[in-house]
Amino acid sequence: MKISENIDDKIGLATSYNNIGNINYFLRNYTEAIKNHLAALKIRQEIGSKKDEAVCYNNLAGSYFALGNYVEALKMYSISLKINEGINDQDGISTSYSNIGSVYFSQGHYPEALKQFSSALEIQERAGDTLGVISSSNNIGSVYVLQKKFKDAESSLTRSIDQSKKIGVKEFLKDAYAIFAGLDSARGNFKGAYENHRLYILYKDSLDNEETRKKTIQSQMTYDFEKKEAVAEAEHKKELENQKLIAEEKSRKQKVILVLVSCFLLLVVFFAGFIFRSLKITRKQKKIIEQQKDLVEQQKQEVEMQKVIVEEKQKEIIDSINYARRIQRSLLPTEKYIQNTLNRLKTRK
Numbered sequence: 001m002k003i004s005e006n007i008d009d010k011i012g013l014a015t016s017y018n019n020i021g022n023i024n025y026f027l028r029n030y031t032e033a034i035k036n037h038l039a040a041l042k043i044r045q046e047i048g049s050k051k052d053e054a055v056c057y058n059n060l061a062g063s064y065f066a067l068g069n070y071v072e073a074l075k076m077y078s079i080s081l082k083i084n085e086g087i088n089d090q091d092g093i094s095t096s097y098s099n100i101g102s103v104y105f106s107q108g109h110y111p112e113a114l115k116q117f118s119s120a121l122e123i124q125e126r127a128g129d130t131l132g133v134i135s136s137s138n139n140i141g142s143v144y145v146l147q148k149k150f151k152d153a154e155s156s157l158t159r160s161i162d163q164s165k166k167i168g169v170k171e172f173l174k175d176a177y178a179i180f181a182g183l184d185s186a187r188g189n190f191k192g193a194y195e196n197h198r199l200y201i202l203y204k205d206s207l208d209n210e211e212t213r214k215k216t217i218q219s220q221m222t223y224d225f226e227k228k229e230a231v232a233e234a235e236h237k238k239e240l241e242n243q244k245l246i247a248e249e250k251s252r253k254q255k256v257i258l259v260l261v262s263c264f265l266l267l268v269v270f271f272a273g274f275i276f277r278s279l280k281i282t283r284k285q286k287k288i289i290e291q292q293k294d295l296v297e298q299q300k301q302e303v304e305m306q307k308v309i310v311e312e313k314q315k316e317i318i319d320s321i322n323y324a325r326r327i328q329r330s331l332l333p334t335e336k337y338i339q340n341t342l343n344r345l346k347t348r349k
Contacts, residue, residue: 014043014052021059030063037063054083054092058099065103074103094123094132101139114143134160134172138179145183153183174203 021036041056061076077099084092101116117139124132137160144153157180164172177200184192 010043010047011049014040014047017043018052018056018059021063025059025063025066028066030066033063034060050083050087051089051092054080054087054089054096057083058092058095061099065099065106070103070107074100077103090123090127091129094120094127094129097123098132098136098139105139105143110143110147114140114147117143130163130167131169131172134163134169134176137163138172138175141176141179141183145179145186148186150183150187153179157183170203170207174200174207177203 017036017040021033021040024030024033024036037056037059041053041060044052044056057076057080061073061080064070064076065073077096081093081096081100084096097116097120101113101120104110104113104116117136121133121136121140123129124136137156141153141156141160144150144156157176160172160176161180164170164176177196181193181196181200184190184196
């Protein structure tokens with residue numbers, strides 16, 4: 001079951017629950033059986049397996065029937081019948097009829113029980129189900145005995161015994177002889193009742209010996225099953241521990257990776273901030289340099305303009321000086337002229 005859980009095998013898991021439920025039923029742990037059959041039913045409903053779902057309801061009904069809860073048993077058997085009819089499972093339908101008949105029989109509702117047993121027998125005869133026919137013949141014979149329909153009871157029980165002998169089914173022979181003993185006793189045939197009771201004891205003892213052997217085998221199987229379950233549980237526990245260690249190691253690695261990634265991201269953010277800051281400073285410096293360049297260029301232009309103005313002023317001054325010089329030259333006599341003039345004046349005297 002643990003393996004089925006680990007690999008999410010729903011079909012296998014449902015089968016395991018069903019088998020555990022059956023084991024608990026045979027061990028008469030009916031409450032535990034119901035618990036496991038309910039678990040199997042839930043999974044099979046999820047899967048959508050109608051045939052297996054009907055089996056689960058049938059198994060649940062069996063446990064409720066064993067506990068004497070006839071109302072719940074009848075409810076579960078009826079649901080199983082409805083599902084079997086829906087999927088046209090003739091064997092399932094006949095089994096449901098027989099089981100419902102057993103509930104009515106235990107409640108003392110003999111007409112309804114006879115109706116259900118007869119419906120089961122009809123299907124079993126059509127299907128050639130010899131074991132089913134024998135079982136239903138015994139059931140019908142039991143009802144007829146209680147209804148004091150002795151001829152009908154004898155006919156059904158004789159049919160059961162004849163067919164049981166043909167196929168060698170001791171269990172049904174035992175039951176048929178027990179019912180036959182009751183029939184003979186009811187109609188006052190005490191010799192027949194004694195003989196049938198003797199045959200009943202004979203087959204019962206034979207079956208008891210076989211049952212003892214079966215119980216020994218069953219005990220061994222139960223022990224082997226529990227041993228396997230214990231081993232499986234230990235392996236499952238070990239597997240869980242390994243998975244836990246693997247998960248922890250994986251978690252540790254993920255944490256390391258997370259720390260490394262976080263550090264890397266912090267470095268990226270730091271370098272991005274540094275680069276952004278550097279670019280910001282560079283842009284600021286570039287702007288200052290451009291501003292200074294513009295200022296120098298402006299000053300240069302101003303100097304050039306001043307130079308032009310100075311040159312123009314200088315040219316104006318030089319031109320003024322030259323102009324004044326020309327005027328002076330034009331107004332003042334030359335030295336030679338002055339000397340000649342003085343010489344003439346001296347001569348006149």
